[in-house]
Amino acid sequence: MHTDWVDLRADDGTSLRGFVARPDGRAGRGLLLFQEAFGVNSHIRDVAGRFAAEGFLVIAPELFHRTAAPGLELSYTDFPSAAPHLQAITEQGLDADVRAAFGWLEQEGVGRNTAAVGYCLGGRVAFVANSGLRLKAAASYYGGRIPPLLARAPKLSGPMLFFWGGQDHHIPETDRQAIVSGVRDANKVFVNVTFSDADHGFFCDARASYHPAAAAQAWSLTKTFLDTYCPL
Numbered sequence: 001m002h003t004d005w006v007d008l009r010a011d012d013g014t015s016l017r018g019f020v021a022r023p024d025g026r027a028g029r030g031l032l033l034f035q036e037a038f039g040v041n042s043h044i045r046d047v048a049g050r051f052a053a054e055g056f057l058v059i060a061p062e063l064f065h066r067t068a069a070p071g072l073e074l075s076y077t078d079f080p081s082a083a084p085h086l087q088a089i090t091e092q093g094l095d096a097d098v099r100a101a102f103g104w105l106e107q108e109g110v111g112r113n114t115a116a117v118g119y120c121l122g123g124r125v126a127f128v129a130n131s132g133l134r135l136k137a138a139a140s141y142y143g144g145r146i147p148p149l150l151a152r153a154p155k156l157s158g159p160m161l162f163f164w165g166g167q168d169h170h171i172p173e174t175d176r177q178a179i180v181s182g183v184r185d186a187n188k189v190f191v192n193v194t195f196s197d198a199d200h201g202f203f204c205d206a207r208a209s210y211h212p213a214a215a216a217q218a219w220s221l222t223k224t225f226l227d228t229y230c231p232l
Contacts (some may be wrong), residue, residue: 001052003045008061008104008157010096016065018101020115020217021048022056027057028232029136030110032101032129034122035063036204037082043206044119051117054223055232057110061101063125066093076207086121091128091149098129115158115230117222118143123163131155137229139222142168142200147175150182159189163218165198165211192219 002012008016019040031051037140040060064085065070074081074139093172098116116138118126123143130138131152140146154176158185164176176194183190195202195214202211202220 021052030105030114031056032116033060034118034125036120153186166196168200
């Protein structure tokens with residue numbers, strides 16, 4: 001595996017960086033990997049490496065580039081510092097960012113076989129990417145604030161995989177039900193998984209809410225899902 005940072009230019013005139021993880025040998029598929037609220041930090045970079053080991057050419061764009069300097073990484077206990085950047089995120093900005101990252105994958109030759117995976121904030125962005133790009137599939141881990149975007153559900157390109165923590169009080173059950181209903185009503189293929197005893201952020205082994213059993217099962221399900229719809 002080889003890692004690097006690349007510079008991207010979004011079509012709204014802004015610039016951003018993307019962390020790239022390349023598999024050994026030729027990549028047969030691409031992956032858009034979307035960060036939590038704490039930056040493209042060591043955890044996200046580690047996850048990028050894990051997907052690269054599965055044969056993906058991975059790019060993780062820095063989504064806070066309009067309000068933060070490159071390389072922003074925040075502590076998982078410092079949500080107040082993340083809040084202003086989250087509040088500044090717009091649907092239009094996310095569309096521009098995912099197009100920029102996808103365009104880089106297209107240049108690398110894997111655009112026609114690309115999926116998306118995102119966590120927390122990135123779970124919402126995975127939904128945005130799948131409804132704005134021609135993706136093969138997308139996985140959203142505990143993505144917040146998706147209900148306001150449900151008008152995009154009819155535009156979903158590939159199947160969606162949703163993961164939730166049953167103990168997650170950041171995302172109400174009513175929101176989760178609304179998301180599933182919206183995707184179902186749009187006649188889109190989806191898989192919906194709730195780990196009853198897991199909290200928000202259960203996949204991240206750097207967070208206090210890490211749930212090893214749920215994380216291991218979610219990783220296995222994600223690999224199977226992506227192998228099904230975005231195969232090598």
